[in-house]
Amino acid sequence: MALDGEYLKEIEAARKDLRQLLQSKKQFSPIILRLAFHDAGTYDVKAKTGGPNGSIRGELNNPANNGIKVAVDFCEQVKAKHPKVSYADLYQLAGIIAVEVTGGPIIPFVPGRQDARNQQDRGALPNPNGDAKHLRDIFHRMGLNDRDIVVLSGAHTLGRANKDRSGFDGSFTENPLKFDNSYFVNLQKEDKPGLVKFPTDKVLLQDPAFRRYVQLYAKDEKTFFAHYAESHKKMSELGFQPPRAVVKA
C-alpha cells in the first residue's frame, strides 16, 4: 500500500461512507468498536507481534471474537467501494466513527497501517472473569497502562453482552447507543436487573489505583472524553509507526 494522495482521498471517502452508514444504523456501532479493539488488542509490545493489522478477519473462530463477524461483514461494503484502503485502517477508522456517531469524543485518525500477510492470533484478549492482575498482564503486554485500562473500559458505555456469545447477558448502561460516562456512574451503584457487570468491571472499583480513575470519570465527563480520545488513539496505533513523508492530496 502506498500512502500517497490517492490513498488519502480513499480514506476520506471511506470515512464519509462509514459516517453515513453508522449514522443510519447506529445499532452496529458497539460491535464495530469491539472489532477495532479486538484487532488492535493482540499487540505484544515486547515481541512486536499482533496489533491493528486486519488479521482479525481470519481469527473469528477464537471464542473471544464471538459475534464480531457481524462487524467484519458490515465493513465489507465499505471495503468493496474503497478496495485500496487496508483492512487494518478500515477497522480502526470504523471504530473511531462508531464513537463519533454515538456522541463520543472525536479521535484523530492517522492512516497507513499495513495488513498482516499471515493471520496471526498472538497476544490474548482480556477474559471477563479475570482479576486485577489479569487486566494488568493483558493490557501492559499491549503497552497500555493503568489509566488506559480504566478509561478504555468506558467503551462499555456502548452495547451489550449476549448469552450466546460470552455467556453474560444485558447492556452495561441504560442507553447502550449513547457514548457518555454512564458506565462509570453505574459501576459505583448497586447492580440493577437487566444491566450487566463483569468481574473485570467490578475489579476497577476494588483496586485502589483503578478506582481513582473510575471516581474521576464518573464525576467529570469532560476529562473522561479527553482521556478516552487519547487512549483510544494509542490503542488504534499499537505497533504502528505512522509513515513520515505523506504526499498531500
Ligand code: HEM
Ligand atoms: C477491560 C477488559 C475487557 C473485557 C474483559 C471485555 C469483555 C467484553 C465482553 C465479554 C463483552 C460481551 C460480548 C458479548 O457477549 O457479545 C464485551 C462487549 C463489548 N466490549 Fe469489551 N471488554 C473489555 C474491554 C473493552 C475495550 C477496551 C473496548 C473498546 C475500546 C471494548 C468494547 C466493547 C463493546 C463496544 C462491547 C459491546 C459489543 C456489542 O454490543 O455487541 N471492551 N466486552
